[in-house]
Amino acid sequence: MDIRTATAGDLGDMARTARAALTFDAAEAPALLAGLAAPPAGRRRTGLVTEGGVVYASISGKDPAVGHIDLLAVHPGRQGEGRGRALVRAAEDWLRAEGATQARFAGNPPCYAWPGIDVRYTPAASLAERLGYERYHVAWNMTADLTLALPVEDDLVRLAAQGVTVGTGQRDRVVEFVREHWNDSWAWEAANATGLHHAERDGEILAFAAWGSRPTWFGPMGTAPAAQGLGLGRVLLRRCLAEQRDSGQAAAQIGWVGPLRFYSRAVGARAERVFWLYRRELV
Template identity: 40%
Template sequence: MIRALREQDDPALLELLQRSLRFDTLTAPLLHEKVREDPGTSLVWDEGALLGFCHGVARGSIKLIAVHPEHRRRGIGSELLQAVERSLRARKLRAIESVPNYLVPGLDVRSTEAVLFFEKHGYEKFGECYNLCCELAGRDFARPTPAGFEVRRATAEDRPVVLEFLQQHFAPWQAEVEVMLGNRPISLHLAFSGPELLGFAGYDANNRGTGWFGPMGTSPEHRGAGLGGVLLSRCLQDFQAQGLERCTIPWVGPFRFYARACGAFIERVFWRYEKNLG
């Protein structure tokens, strides 16, 4: 039977997701971030044991869906999906991607059953994106700041100027940058010319503690001056200081910049799916 997720389900839910998601490693803190810190409609399939789970969020996404490997093709996934879709009453729904709090930015192209499942339920492919990997161990990312500019870690006092800059150039990333400003230490680096903010880069806004980079952005008129490379390198150095051996540069379209700046390579490919509910 279908019922709402309860607080005490978390250990069983973690076990279900660890068994079901072949390409992702879920931990208790990550599950908490994905589900408890981002509430929506969370339904489980309960037959004495937890056999299925679906989590959807009102901003228009089916964020997680999983059925125990030994109980697939019985219709459990379909019933859960349809119940969550009905409860969200959204006009459009994305599959899995759920910015700003998401596990992965779409369907991993290798997850054959999930791709077929979402296609059967009327989701249509509209694009693709990549998660890049950057190896960190034993590498030196330090690089000089171009003359005339200052690059430094953000402080709490920078918040108004950062929010104004985002409003002007990168409005969709406000929520992620707010998380960076709330982290300790603040996981955001800024590039200035005098008092003028020209660019930013940060990490740990999503999938915290896993080496999750981004977003980053330089204002259009200051691109090409080398600021992006310095901002990126500051974040990579922070990851090294955290003891990480590799990091993820997620949800990337054009990857030339990252390949050149830090030797990042394509690690995962995702298809993006959307369903129009009219």
Template identity: 50%
Template sequence: MVTTDGIKLRSARPEDLVELREAAVGALCHDGDAAEVVDLLWNGPSTRPELRLTAEVQGRAVGVALGSLSEASGVVRGHVNLLAVAPGHQGRGYGRELLRTLEERLGACGAQQLVVRGSTPAYAWPGVDFRYTAAVCLLEAEGYQRTDEAVNMKVDLATAQLDTAEDEQRLAGQGLTVRRLLPEDEPGFSAWMLGWGGTWQQEAALALTHDPVGCHIAVRGEGDRAEYAGFACHGVNRRTWFGPMGTEESLRGQGVGAVLLRRCLADQRAAGLTHAEIGWTGPLRFYARAVGASLDRAFWLYRKDC
């Protein structure tokens, strides 16, 4: 589609990715890994080719919109996962045209509701970082209603106390072993993870593809008799992010989660990262006490009925 002012809105192609990454890097000033975010969302399991859009000006891709589909409680959701326009082309309505075109395509794919919220298992944010003022203003002008909010916490890996030796010894006395997830754990671990619901099983499975594996577990016993009691992942979607994490209810409050958390953060520090983000944070007090995490980013979640 060519608009009245000569902008060509079309499906994005793999050969556009270099320019799409450049546009995202320029636009997403609060995300240092913006180029990687484009790749993550481009390759998301719920993304279709027709839900990858670009705005082309004079033969150059200067804007990107990426969407996906999901279903919850019988409602098909169309996700607006990324909307970015290169700085030199902002303020000209390109973002609005990309959004409207993506909405049309999501509707044609069966979406009954449009949302701006993390499209798990492959997501880059819980919603819109409210510091991206232009994005917030555009969404609200286009009829999106704010439905919820989420926060990320930040951990300074240079100062966080991440030693776990003493606590691991204490847990061993209770019959619990804390270790890295192994490839041979996959069948039993994946079956156990299904009990957590949502997409955590899929997210944890991604951790097995990393080297070293980006998941630590707490188990009783070993081999075929292993009983999984807790898990924690890092770097599943974004290198600096921690999560998801879960501990069996009967073991909560005994320090299992803190050990798993610290082991993951130690991995991230060893990989050269200076900070970690705890994404879509739930128990704020736990993370603050366990590793000195502090509130960092806030996200607004939006919805619009088709």
């Protein structure tokens, strides 16, 4: 089976393969491939292709011994021919050559397709287990229905009385705020977000929320410790989701969720997509 490094000329065929194979993400498949092909500066990654199949792999920015299988897709018409197995093995060979000692089917923030393998892609999970990967963690997304009301007017009045303003248009300042309070991964997502909202008081950034750094998904968001309790998260979340609705979305994925209760209460979001994270030692 001929497996080779992908080139820019392969993107069209790769997108068609991904769109056909990734039935739960078909509309986003081309954008996912384009994002993985243009990761943050300094990331080591590769795209490998064979007829009817594609895999992307990368090295963790936090731990160079950890490699990631970022995306695997085999066209339905070529499944059952061992192409998925061959692509994973080829990706593992590349990861070994780059110094990785462990491979994971898990998202490599900040530029990733999914947190892990969506449990609905059962053949992919089965393949990982057949190849010796162990399931070590579970992650989930929540879905926000954007047809529901997302009012913020009363909150904006309340916050204004406390000297807090909410807006957009301060990307550089917000990115530095995110880097200072959280990490470089979130800062990259804020810098590359489609929408980026923030709250500030007396010239000091207090909180932020972003959407679109991973196509159509909401996140990340955060509030500085000194500003917690002001209700900034709910306001910024609703403003982002309203912007996503205005862009034509009927629903939004809140990715890699931690606080279920917050999103449920703030916008009626429901836990819906579940991802299994897998790993195996590259021996």
